[in-house]
Amino acid sequence: GDSVTQMEGPVTLSEEAFLTINCTYTATGYPSLFWYVQYPGEGLQLLLKATKADDKGSNKGFEATYRKETTSFHLEKGSVQVSDSAVYFCALSDLNTGNQFYFGTGTSLTVIP
Amino acid sequence: DAGVIQSPRHEVTEMGQEVTLRCKPISGHNSLFWYRQTMMRGLELLIYFNNNVPIDDSGMPEDRFSAKMPNASFSTLKIQPSEPRDSAVYFCASRRSYNEKLFFGSGTQLSVL
Numbered sequence: 001g002d003s004v005t006q007m008e009g010p011v012t013l014s015e016e017a018f019l020t021i022n023c024t025y026t027a028t029g030y031p032s033l034f035w036y037v038q039y040p041g042e043g044l045q046l047l048l049k050a051t052k053a054d055d056k057g058s059n060k061g062f063e064a065t066y067r068k069e070t071t072s073f074h075l076e077k078g079s080v081q082v083s084d085s086a087v088y089f090c091a092l093s094d095l096n097t098g099n100q101f102y103f104g105t106g107t108s109l110t111v112i113p
Numbered sequence: 114d115a116g117v118i119q120s121p122r123h124e125v126t127e128m129g130q131e132v133t134l135r136c137k138p139i140s141g142h143n144s145l146f147w148y149r150q151t152m153m154r155g156l157e158l159l160i161y162f163n164n165n166v167p168i169d170d171s172g173m174p175e176d177r178f179s180a181k182m183p184n185a186s187f188s189t190l191k192i193q194p195s196e197p198r199d200s201a202v203y204f205c206a207s208r209r210s211y212n213e214k215l216f217f218g219s220g221t222q223l224s225v226l
Contacts, residue, residue, distance in 0.1 A: 032211075032212040034214060034215075036215075036217075042219060042220075043117075043204055043206075043217035043218055043219050043220050044156075044204070044206075044215070044217045045217065046214040046215070046216075049214060051212055089156065091215075093211055093212060095211050095212070100158075100161070100169065101146060101158070101161070101206075101208075101215055102158075103148075103155075103156045103158075105155040105156075106155050106156065
């Protein structure tokens with residue numbers, strides 16, 4: 001069945017460092033891919049999404065490219081800030097599996113000044 | 114748009130008591146999801162509805178858990194009887210169609226003593 005595997009955390013970076021959080025997926029069809037962010041004490045919010053191969057989603061300096069050949073959707077940011085400290089979830093939605101929404105386990109990021 | 118509204122925000126109860134969590138999805142959204150989040154297991158899908166009909170409840174832990182969606186604007190998740198291991202944050206989320214993003218509520222923090 002469909003699933004999402006993402007890099008385990010926690011990740012700790014210094015401010016202005018480069019961030020990569022790896023995400024790979026397994027899907028029977030052609031899923032849409034998402035990154036969600038959860039700040040402390042809050043619900044999940046969409047960070048970015050991509051709906052087809054080679055699409056690049058971007059928001060707030062974060063980017064991720066839908067790579068069908070490697071079944072990946074890695075999250076990157078060139079220069080992280082303290083305010084980026086949160087838990088990041090990779091997710092997919094696949095029409096072939098009845099509109100289910102699959103989340104990865106989440107990666108906790110802490111950015112220190 | 115008020116977003117997905119969950120109540121209560123916090124619930125503290127004693128083992129054996131019945132707990133009812135409530136969710137109002139965004140108007141016009143036809144899919145609703147209930148998730149449970151814990152440190153140990155991350156984000157788990159409990160059940161989801163399409164057009165008020167339960168599609169997949171395989172994530173519901175056991176018969177103590179039940180969910181209903183009597184109409185397009187309201188859903189409940191009930192635990193009867195509650196146990197300490199049910200302590201978690203319960204999120205409700207909704208979306209308009211399969212390739213669109215999920216909107217999350219702020220969650221209900223449940224503590225069963």
